Amino acid sequence: MNEREQHLRDLRAKLNQYSYQYYVEDNPSVPDSEYDRLMNELIAIETEHPELVTPDSPTQRVGGEPLKGFEKVTHEIPMLSLGDVFNEAELLDFDRRVRQAVGEEVAYVCELKIDGLAISLTYEAGAFVLGATRGDGTTGENITNNLRTVRTLPLTLPNGETVEVRGECYMPKRSFDALNKARQEKGEPLFANPRNAAAGSLRQLDPKVTAHRRLSVFLYSAGRFDREKITSHWELLQYIRKLGLPVNPESRRCTSMHEVFDYIKEYTEKRDQLSYGIDGIVVKVDSMAQQAALGNTVKSPKWMIAYKFPAEEVVSTLEAIEISV
Numbered sequence: 001m002n003e004r005e006q007h008l009r010d011l012r013a014k015l016n017q018y019s020y021q022y023y024v025e026d027n028p029s030v031p032d033s034e035y036d037r038l039m040n041e042l043i044a045i046e047t048e049h050p051e052l053v054t055p056d057s058p059t060q061r062v063g064g065e066p067l068k069g070f071e072k073v074t075h076e077i078p079m080l081s082l083g084d085v086f087n088e089a090e091l092l093d094f095d096r097r098v099r100q101a102v103g104e105e106v107a108y109v110c111e112l113k114i115d116g117l118a119i120s121l122t123y124e125a126g127a128f129v130l131g132a133t134r135g136d137g138t139t140g141e142n143i144t145n146n147l148r149t150v151r152t153l154p155l156t157l158p159n160g161e162t163v164e165v166r167g168e169c170y171m172p173k174r175s176f177d178a179l180n181k182a183r184q185e186k187g188e189p190l191f192a193n194p195r196n197a198a199a200g201s202l203r204q205l206d207p208k209v210t211a212h213r214r215l216s217v218f219l220y221s222a223g224r225f226d227r228e229k230i231t232s233h234w235e236l237l238q239y240i241r242k243l244g245l246p247v248n249p250e251s252r253r254c255t256s257m258h259e260v261f262d263y264i265k266e267y268t269e270k271r272d273q274l275s276y277g278i279d280g281i282v283v284k285v286d287s288m289a290q291q292a293a294l295g296n297t298v299k300s301p302k303w304m305i306a307y308k309f310p311a312e313e314v315v316s317t318l319e320a321i322e323i324s325v
Ligand SMILES: NC(=O)c1cc2c(=O)c3cc(F)ccc3oc2nc1N
Pocket: 079, 080, 081, 082, 111, 112, 113, 114, 115, 116, 118, 168, 220, 221, 282, 301, 304
């Protein structure tokens, strides 16, 4: 390997390390400007020596010309949405309905409800080939080029699987604060919250704009997968993690509603320390057989429920002034 190739390898390694510090550790060791400087240097060298480009180089994320619009994508397996409950009594009703329907004890998996945008990712022979929004559940929008810019979304799977996975694309609080600070300095309208900012960033026609929004993803489900090998949701999460895809580390298997309530209490308290926004807790029946027995309504699975946190009483300054007058 010659000196130039070694320099490229060092640049890629540094950029990947900075991404890991930013997105996984929520503790960047360099400012965004230093990341962008190194990325521009890597783009310049690879442009001059295209034969040295590698498929997993961070520069391969920001490709494609701005689109005129988004192609439609049909979800073979519909992407359903979550039913909501707003208090513990309603959560107990859900548990009672589930246990009556399956006629046996039930274990649950609790997950943080990431406040982002539902997406579907398709990998063919280990290569990321298609990314889409949920849309109306049956028809979504092809946002592949924009999702390629999401640094925590692997462009290749180490073992070359063909799989469709589903998850949430979100904007970390750090990215949201930096984005609104930059917009304030330019006198541009601010985003109201990270969810709106993520949605706006994914619906950009120009991937270069999306790349600067520093989005991230957590995966939590799959489209088609081998139901012989994977008999529980907990195993599905481990399988998705083994593929090399980011899975939220806070999920927990609970064998009683008592443990579910403990989990909800724990993460209601921890919510503000998380590096991303959550708007509730998702409670899923763990057994795939019990999920199948419960089935779906036309809109949502009956084996899953979202416990929503009470809306935060954010009294804006203006409201405060009105109240004080
Ligand atoms: N926002 C979320 O963090 C989150 C969302 C969903 C879903 O929307 C969802 C929709 C389905 F049809 C099936 C499973 C799901 O699991 C989910 N799990 C999560 N953790």
